[in-house]
Amino acid sequence: MKGETEKQADYNLFERVQNGDMVAFNELVEKYKQRLMNVITRMIQSNEEAEDIVQETFVRVYQHRASFDFKHCFSTWLYTIALNLARNELRKRKRFKFFDIFDLKGNEAEIAVEMDMPSNLPQILQKAVDTLPEKYKTAFILRDIEELPYEEVAKVMNIPLGTVKSRVNRARALLREKLKPRMEEYNALSKGTLLPVSLL
Amino acid sequence: MRCRKVRSFLSAYSKSELTEARHRAIFEHLESCPECRRMEAGFREVNGALKKIPAAQISADFNSRLLSRITDERYREVRTKAFLPKQAPVIGMRRMAPVLATFCLMLAFVLTGGIEKLLVPDQEYMVAQQDAPLNELDNRYMTVTPDAGRTLSQHESKHWRFDRQVARANRVRGYMNQLAGANTFGGTAPWSPDRKTLLDRLGLGFNTTYRHQPIIRTYIAPQTDGVKEVQQIY
Known part of the structure; x- marks a missing residue:
């Protein structure tokens, strides 16, 4: 029940974002930035890079706001974007391996x-x-x-x-x-x- | 339940993710099995420690940096909309492709001198026309059938003007023959037009005005007995 309410709240906020409401976008950022940071930091073990990825996630969300399908959960979409970006980063690291002292x-x-x-x-x-x-x-x-x-x-x-x-x-x-x-x-x-x- | 099976459910048990029946079964097993109990305690420890993992740090300027990037993005969107309508390039190219292809073909046609060929008559054809007229006219005149002119059209013959004149001549010949009583069996056929109609058709009627100069000045009409020459019809 709580999940459903949260889902509906996300939809409402995102509808406002689609109509150009930046306050709603800011609310979504505030709601999800810490959660995304927790996941991504643990995935790639670097705070700075995790922050960049979380920023990029929100920028992608904004760029593709018109293509969001309301049949799916907003948080699922958000996590998927973030995880894909993190995976790309890990792949890049494998290709160009950096050595830290x-x-x-x-x-x-x-x-x-x-x-x-x-x-x-x-x-x-x-x-x-x-x-x-x-x-x-x-x-x-x-x-x-x-x-x-x-x-x-x-x-x-x-x-x-x-x-x-x-x-x-x-x-x-x-x-x-x-x-x-x-x-x-x-x-x-x-x-x-x-x-x-x-x-x- | 055996230990091996119980152990596969212990992590889920420690998180209370199992169905009530299975939870109870494992609980009962744990009461009698110290080894499994120790394992379950390990999972509980891990779960407890997980809750104490500190949250990731976010820098203070995260929001301002994000806002700056979003502002850039908005500016780019507005600029794109202003100078390049949405989806215009895709649709434009789809529509423009046949137009461009046609334009290229036309350009190639012009560059290879196609227009000159169209505008300037073929010299060989012109020479042939100059040489042909007499023989061709004679041949056509002799071979034309009485109603051939009616089926001829501008599109069917290059010499449509000549053919039309031949056709008219044939019609005139037919009318003259009818006036003279030819092609009938001993007189005017009951279905043939009367004299007035024939004269009208020949352009000799009372209300008929002749608009075109006929090419036939002299016509030799085939007759049953001998050759009768009809001169200067008009």
Whole structure:
């Protein structure tokens, strides 16, 4: 019910945008920019580039506002544009691989360094999410971080519903496996143990 | 339910995404299986940590930069509409394609001297015309059938003027023969026109005015007995 109301509100706003109302456009930007940033930043692991992509998404929405089909959900359309742009960016990166001096340490080493500080669990989890394969990561971010319904994730990713469920399940299992040892340490410390479980 | 099957549902269980019946079945299994319970706790930990992941940072000038880009976009749209109507190039090219093709063909025709060929008569044809007249006229005169003129038209013959004159001559010949009683069996046929009508048709009637100079000055009418010469009809 809440979803339907939100959907209708988006339609109303977008109709106003189609009629040239920039206030309505600004409202849509305010409503969705943080959500898009959350998804795209996690996808491409760069805040500046994610911001550029989110900007480009809104510009594309404005450019193609006349071609929007009201049969579809506005947020689905928006996420699809953003994800396509992010995928293009990732593809471009693969083609022209840039080396950062910090990358030379290796991602795993960085995770390990951060994992030595169990109090920073969300950051550790974020790093673990970054290491997931792209197809699992996209489904996982949209479902578990953005909390979109499975049906919408399927539409955004243009894959069957069953495939989405399976990918999300697989991503969760992978994350749990990656974090398992550190989680135990974290739990032990949070229960007042002075030393990590592995040293006991 | 076996452990292996239960474990495939544990992540969904931890998120409460299962149906009520399956949820209850897994709950009952977890109560009796410490290993699966530990796994389920792992999923819960991950879920809890996910909620604590900080939101991505957005720079303070995000909106102003976006507004600037949208303004550029609006300006470009207005400028495009002002100088180039929407979809005009596509439709224009579709409509212009046959026009351009015709224009190119016409240009090629002019450049290769096609117009001159059209305007200036063919010299060979002109020479043939000059040489032909006598023989052709004779031949046509002798071979023409009485009603041939009626079927001739400007489009059917290059020599339509000549043919028309021949046809008229044939008609005149027919009328003269009727006046003279020829082509009848011993007198005027019941279906033949009367004398007044024939004279009218010949342009000799009371109310008839002759508008064209006939080419026939002398006509030799075939008769049953001997040759009768009809001279100076008009």
